[in-house]
Amino acid sequence: MSKRAFGLLGYPLGHSFSAQFFAEKFEREHIDAVYTNFEETDAAQLCRIVTEHNNLEGLNVTIPHKGAVIPMLNDISTEAKSIGAVNVIKIVRNSRGTFLKGFNTDVIGFTRSLQPLLKPHHRRALVLGTGGASKAVVFGLRKLGITPQYVSRKARENILTYEEITPSVLQDYTVVVNCTPLGMFPKIDAAPSLPYSALTPRHLLFDLVYNPLETQFLAFGAKQGATTKNGLEMLHLQALAAWEIWNDNEAYCPDCI
DSSP states (O other), X not given: OOOEEEEEEESOOTTOSHHHHHHHHHHHTTOOEEEEEEEOSOTTHHHHHHXXXXXXXXXXXXXXXXXXXXXXXXXXXXXXXXXXXXXEEEEEEETTEEEEEEEOHHHHHHHHHHGGGOOTTOOEEEEEOOSHHHHHHHHHHHHTTOXXXXXXXXXXXXXXXXXXXXXXXXXXOOEEEEOXXXXXXXXXXXXXXXXXXXXXXXXXXXXXXXXXXXXXXXHHHHHTTOEEEOSXXXXXXXXXXXHHHHTOTTSSOGGGO
């Protein structure tokens, strides 16, 4: 009997966290499975990979393919559809064929990591950045009952610029989530342009960056007494959520089976 097989689709994959995470998990929990990196520049290789590796049960998907794989799937979760990005694919094979469903576990990882820190006054959040990660964060904040507000360098409709984030604005927005790469190694001295002196112990700062563990963004917040958290736990939680999906017999389109 073939080993259970899982993998990661993306390009490039030299930075990948997933392969080591799952290899260690399989060894630690005595799971007879393998995890393979599929480093492909073309997302359309998904079909070939699924066909050639007939024991493959699931894939993680990373940049630049999170959106490109969607047309090749049979079904997609509500979260992934709303965000426009898939980072987990569940593969179901039976006598009727092979069926692929896409999910976005960035939402799950973010909400599960943030929720324990929330207080009743955390009602509104500034979301720094407008890329793919920020869309998952905005979806997650709304799911938690928090009103999000995008912040970007460029002025656009319904989006604040950094110049508009005044101390009075920070009084209204007590959650700030950094979805930009500012402060990530090796440029660890960088930080989003905010009036950090206006932060208080009522504020909660969450940074999706986890290398270094404390970015300048978080350090400036901690200096003002704010609660801070980096993205490392979120990374682990989204990976564990992928494992839950791959092992959940109900995590597919019921009409397809």
